[in-house]
Amino acid sequence: MKHRSIWILTVLIFLMQGAVHLPAQSIKLMADIPFGFVAGGLTFPAGQYSVESLPPHIVRVRSSDSRLSAAFLTIGVSARDPQARARLVFNRYGETYFLSQIWSPGYSTGREVPKSRLEDRLAQSEPTPQRREIALRRSR
Numbered sequence: 597m598k599h600r601s602i603w604i605l606t607v608l609i610f611l612m613q614g615a616v617h618l619p620a621q622s623i624k625l626m627a628d629i630p631f632g633f634v635a636g637g638l639t640f641p642a643g644q645y646s647v648e649s650l651p652p653h654i655v656r657v658r659s660s661d662s663r664l665s666a667a668f669l670t671i672g673v674s675a676r677d678p679q680a681r682a683r684l685v686f687n688r689y690g691e692t693y694f695l696s697q698i699w700s701p702g703y704s705t706g707r708e709v710p711k712s713r714l715e716d717r718l719a720q721s722e723p724t725p726q727r728r729e730i731a732l733r734r735s736r
Contacts, residue, residue, distance in 0.1 A: 636666030
């Protein structure tokens with residue numbers, strides 16, 4: 597019961613922190629990601645993926661063949677200026693990439709993926725990850 601209460605409290609905190617968010621409508625974008633990565637507790641191989649923001653604070657990543665999919669809570673982040681292009685930002689520790697942020701064009705707000713336990717552990721030995729950005733395009 598105690599663990600369930602902690603989980604519910606964590607979800608509520610994420611929802612309250614989401615005052616900054618992507619547009620209210622669902623946006624579906626596509627990306628060709630040339631490396632494997634971790635998102636939402638799953639490891640995805642290199643390939644083509646759709647990235648969809650679902651109101652209010654959820655992002656879903658799905659492989660083009662729909663075999664792999666993960667949906668996860670995100671936290672709002674903001675930039676000084678509206679973004680010129682849609683992109684995914686990954687943190688790299690050694691050879692492991694983690695989805696970190698999702699940005700849509702024309703908005704100064706984006707979504708940030710909370711660090712997993714594995715990413716936290718790797719960040720202890722390499723506190724400043726290498727960052728890699730992948731451009732997104734509108735789905736057809």
